[in-house]
Amino acid sequence: MGLIVAIITAIICTVVYVRMYKRELPEPAGVKKAAIPVALGVLAVILVAPVTILISLSTRRLLGTSIKEAISSPILSALVQAFLLAGFTEELVKFLMFLITIKIVKPRNVYEYGMFCAGIGFGFTVLEDLFYGATNPITAVTRLLFFAMHMMFGLLMGIHLGFAKYSKREGLNDAGKHIFLAFFLPVLWHTIFDSVTTVNPALDSNNDTVQMIGLIVALIVMAVSITLQFVLLIRFKKKTAEYCGMMVTDPEPSDTYRNGEENG
Secondary structure (H helix, E strand, O other), X not given: OHHHHHHHHHHHHHHXXXXXXXXXOOOOOOHHHHHHHHHHHHHHHHHHHHHHXXXXXXXXXXXXXXXXXXXXXXXXXXXXXXXXXXXXXXXXXXXXXXXXXXXXXXXXXXXXXXXXXXXXXXXXXXXXXXXXXXXXXXXXXXXXXXXXXXXXXHHHHHHHHHHHXXXXXXXXXXXXXXXXXXHHHHHHHHHHHHHHOOOOHHHHOOOHHHHHHHXXXXXXXXXXXXHHHHHHXXXXXXXXXXXXXXXXXXXXXXXXXXXXXXXX
């Protein structure tokens, strides 16, 4: 089941990513450049495991017990668990992978920042779905509803990092704000989502009313997340020309020559 879900997810995400790639103006960045962040996204999944284990062991050593047992408030406990073991950890690793991507492919504009970072989310999703499918087939099928979640986390991260770079290039004063948002927004969304789905304490309650409330909250957050996937994808498409025009590097000589030929 995990393999089937991973294949379906890979097909859907490939269609989304290829459409992003083909829309870039005046021309796509190049297949090799577009493939690099996807490969680094796969690597990010592999790196998350040891980082998560390290954080978990460090937290247990510091607290003397597990997070769940150390924090009396179920809601706060769920948020802390979701933050440390998913939201913060996974987004941190992907953030580092994107910094490596920037060094290798050197994005030319804000559009490429968003697209390449979404590519990391693409690679991350496929391998993660394969893992979850092997351990829990039901969870794997459910995850198909959130096929673009990691791509959207990446899109938010990449666009704001692109804004920060553009701000510095243009001498604006809001680069710090965008760097903060680049990491904060994906971590916040990821943490809230996992706290009401993966580690929602209300779903394990013996009280039927509490269980129902927990289920309703989970369904609301899931519905909002599904909707946001499409909202961000559509918004990114509509902003293609604007984002492609927000250059963060000087055009390469070959680009200048080619554009000159076209204008001539």
